[in-house]
Amino acid sequence: MERLTATPNDIYWKEDPLGFFTIRPFPEEGVIQVRYYRHHTLLYIITGKTPEELYYVITSLKLISRMEHAAYLGKELEKAYLALKYNLAYVQDDPLDLHQHRSQARPERRIISLAPSNTEILYALGLGRNIIATTRFCDYPPEAKKKTKVGGWVDVNLVEVKKMQADLVLTSSFVQDKVVRDAKKFNINIVHTDPKTLADVYESILIIGELTERNEEAQGVVREMKEKISAQQKKVRPGTKPRVYIEEWHEPPHVSGNWVPELVEMAGGIYPVQKKGQISRTISTAEIKRYNPEIIILSWCGFGTKANPKIVRQRPGWEKLEAVKNNHIYVVDDSLLNRPGPRLVEGFKFLVEKINKYKKGKK
Numbered sequence: 001m002e003r004l005t006a007t008p009n010d011i012y013w014k015e016d017p018l019g020f021f022t023i024r025p026f027p028e029e030g031v032i033q034v035r036y037y038r039h040h041t042l043l044y045i046i047t048g049k050t051p052e053e054l055y056y057v058i059t060s061l062k063l064i065s066r067m068e069h070a071a072y073l074g075k076e077l078e079k080a081y082l083a084l085k086y087n088l089a090y091v092q093d094d095p096l097d098l099h100q101h102r103s104q105a106r107p108e109r110r111i112i113s114l115a116p117s118n119t120e121i122l123y124a125l126g127l128g129r130n131i132i133a134t135t136r137f138c139d140y141p142p143e144a145k146k147k148t149k150v151g152g153w154v155d156v157n158l159v160e161v162k163k164m165q166a167d168l169v170l171t172s173s174f175v176q177d178k179v180v181r182d183a184k185k186f187n188i189n190i191v192h193t194d195p196k197t198l199a200d201v202y203e204s205i206l207i208i209g210e211l212t213e214r215n216e217e218a219q220g221v222v223r224e225m226k227e228k229i230s231a232q233q234k235k236v237r238p239g240t241k242p243r244v245y246i247e248e249w250h251e252p253p254h255v256s257g258n259w260v261p262e263l264v265e266m267a268g269g270i271y272p273v274q275k276k277g278q279i280s281r282t283i284s285t286a287e288i289k290r291y292n293p294e295i296i297i298l299s300w301c302g303f304g305t306k307a308n309p310k311i312v313r314q315r316p317g318w319e320k321l322e323a324v325k326n327n328h329i330y331v332v333d334d335s336l337l338n339r340p341g342p343r344l345v346e347g348f349k350f351l352v353e354k355i356n357k358y359k360k361g362k363k
Helices: 051-060 069-086 116-124 142-146 158-162 174-185 198-211 215-233 260-266 284-293 309-313 344-362
Strands: 020-026 031-038 041-048 112-113 132-133 168-172 190-193 245-250 253-257 295-298 329-333
Touching: 020 069, 020 198, 031 051, 041 051, 051 069, 112 116, 116 132, 116 168, 116 190, 116 215, 158 174, 158 260, 168 198, 174 190, 190 198, 198 215, 215 253, 215 344, 245 260, 245 309, 253 309, 253 329, 295 309, 295 344, 309 329
Parallel strands: 112 132, 112 168, 168 190, 245 295, 295 329
Antiparallel strands: 020 031, 031 041, 245 253
16 A cells, blocks of 8 residues: 655644544545544544535534634545545645655654553553653553653643653543643643543543554454453352442542443442442442442552551441441552553452452352
């Protein structure tokens, strides 16, 4: 396959006030896919066979606010269409050269990851060497600890980030919303993911794979996660489902949300104290007493496996809970449940083991 000439630049820094686009042709299906991001969050996936139909949908949705960006989009859609027609490898934001026959490799991306989950995803995609900086919380795999640090979750040194001239900067979760807003003032090429369900986690991996040209690797990571989770589900014991409470923070107590309720139910427990897709929240003593969990799992953010069950046992009113009376309090490495990345499968395995143990004891 012929390949179009490439430059180190791409579309991500050419942001319209409303948002920005990425364009990718799929020769096998004979279609062009346009992804539209607003505030660095994916909102639309638009697919079509001709520049005209794609342009019509995009303009109908009022996704463009500047004439020069409309012209740019039209040019790129035409180029993607010609790439499909003549079986060329398409590179966005580069001149079309139908006479070039030699394949040219695109320069390796320089990436800064500002979230531990994204760091783990990048390593899983084989992009560890492309990471030029992370946060002090990015500790897995062990090699990630050796990377240059540019801050934490919210205290990111954006001046230093700008100086490093990364091709792509990745953030995650609502905690970093302000970082994303501030980064735009520095014209930093930043993409934000904010998964709240297991499906969102899979989608975020695929998005990062697309942004880094590791689509096949990303699909492989997602496929492996699904296979491992499915294998664990087959081990779930039948029987009455226990009431499970997972705590993400201890002062004050926060019940884990997002994808955790979903994982608990898949592992054979019930979790009515929080709905899937909703962020973690505080829980009162009165509410926890009404719920009376039979299993308590501590997944305190940033504690690893050092959460102290004694703190839970000494809380006023908590001593009468079934889980406390029967010593069904467990500690899990928080990175296995709190991070929306490949190691969620290990967190899920932990849940299956503890819930199965409870059911076996009851039987």
